């Protein structure tokens with residue numbers, strides 16, 4: 572990790588107020604972020620795959636985005652789409668301002684929309700991705716729809732990472748995937764709070780396939 576990224580992330584994790592794109596400094600809500608351990612995992616998986624295109628759903632202050640963008644910048648690869656309809660409003664554009672400060676802005680494109688229309692539009696535009704991190708709406712249906720849409724964009728060999736396995740809604744999505752989607756393989760990671768799967772093949776299920784997932 573670049574020294575300047577580490578210093579900025581240290582400041583975020585200390586809870587220091589951060590500037591938004593409005594130039595005003597704002598207090599941070601410490602509840603909204605990936606842990607360092609998760610951030611390091613996201614960066615390591617990203618760096619291992621070196622995807623030409625990656626996607627993240629749910630940017631908030633941009634902890635996860637900074638870990639990913641740092642890996643891309645340091646090794647000189649890829650484009651990253653970060654989808655979040657509330658980045659410029661509720662989150663004051665703090666993630667966007669941090670990316671600019673670190674000179675990562677050219678690698679990351681913020682998509683100012685809800686994930687469902689954004690992912691459908693990307694599909695219509697022919698976008699293909701090799702890495703998707705889902706950390707947006709945390710209802711069962713919200714995360715499930717994010718997964719289904721992400722799958723339509725994902726190349727074989729790509730991965731999808733779901734955050735927040737401590738939540739029953741996210742564990743239910745993971746249980747559906749494990750019980751029903753044989754074309755995905757679970758990737759073991761040292762971080763219990765994430766569920767990571769790799770796409771092994773395209774979906775070849777019969778139209779009426781269903782396995783109960785508890």
Ligand SMILES: C[S@@+](CC[C@H](N)C(=O)[O-])C[C@H]1O[C@@H](n2cnc3c(N)ncnc32)[C@H](O)[C@@H]1O
Pocket residue numbers: 603604605628629630631632633634635636654655656657658662684685686687706707708
């Ligand atoms: C837990 S936070 C993300 C934290 C971020 N990944 C980090 O590490 O700093 C969840 C984010 O999802 C965003 N969000 C909520 N509903 C969404 C939706 N339907 N589509 C995209 N983003 C959404 C929220 O604005 C919020 O920024």
